[in-house]
Amino acid sequence: MKILLEAVRIYNPESEYHLQQQNILVENGIIRYIGHEKPEADRVLAMDGLCVSAGWVDMFAFTGEPGLEHKEDLESLAASAAAGGFTEVVCLPNVQPVVQTKGAVSYLRSRSAQLSVILHPAAAITVDTQGKDLTEMIDLQQAGAVAFTDGTKPLQGADVLIKALQYLQLFDGLLMNRPEHTRLTEYGQMHEGQASTRLGMKGIPALAEEVMVTRDLQLLAYTGGRLHFSLLSTAGAIEAVRKAKAEGLQVTCDVASYQVAFTDETIMPFDTNYKVSPPFRSNEDADAIRLGLQDGTIDALVSAHMPHDTEAKKLEFDLADFGITNLETAFAVANTSLAGTLSVEVLVDKFSSSPRRILKLALPRLAVGEPANLTLFNPGMKWVPAPESSRSKSVNSPFFGQELSGKVIGIINKGQVVLNHTF
Structure with a gap:
């Protein structure tokens, strides 16, 4: 099938057409033409404000398969990812059984082979x-x-981190860690601050993140290797990474795309759809995240997609599980909450090129003859996510019913076209 993307603005620094408005013809999964002419096509995709980039990559998402398919399975994860503009997703190992054998790795790769999204x-x-x-x-x-990561379980032992960093240097492997001192966050429910005191909730102190970031960076300096911090949320942690980068350490980091959408003062009290880990923090922390994204200290944005069934969320706040679904809203939430902070060009880079550089994945190039690994989006389009239109098996999201700016139109990947919009 021939698909013509008409008058689309291209966001792809690896392409000679970066930031240009062109027509793109995709035939059977291959880019056949880029230019101002309009070749014949079986289907034409055209709208005001339509943009295209290399397909987006999510570095932090949970799938329940195997073992927890009632929360999410690979098909629903891929459908949610495609709806959110992601053509590639890194799946956390925290399933049952844990992804820790060659068989488990092969299972995920083979099960997702026919899906539109690379898992x-x-x-x-x-x-x-x-x-x-x-x-x-x-x-x-x-x-x-x-x-390599223990996913939702932060590494606590310094000896284990040292050994892992040394081991991974044998093949230049990447260690990803979520920095949290779990003894300091035990029984915590939300950010430790005036709001937690006022609501009578046990707080999760910023110190719990910052002390582990400082420790891990000291160990990285001692051992060498490549270290990536997942889901940073505090000003102190971001400043520590900034200094470590200036000193030449091979360290990168990401934040959840929703992290600045709310603060501890603006969440709906006792609504478990606002219960995330790390928690929504202070205004000062949110400002530090914005600055970190602007100056490049924060390398990537992730969905932090954490689907939960009703039984895990419709509970008292202190009993409910942490996490929200965000694959379908990741771009829109970031585009809305970071408006005026990041340009569309930089925002797209945080979802596409930068994650690939960290993971050492091939960078797709919008050029004639190249495979089409594309995300179509409209950064100015307004929309309202709703649970009934969600592709995920779980609907634990604080963004349902909220107007967001920035709509993913669809993806083209692996010869498949998945669209959210009727043309």
């Missing part, structure tokens, strides 16, 4: 993500693991 397995650093014994990371990397 990359991230393998566990430690056996059963218990933070003790290292997994066979060389075998896992050879089987196809793109990174």
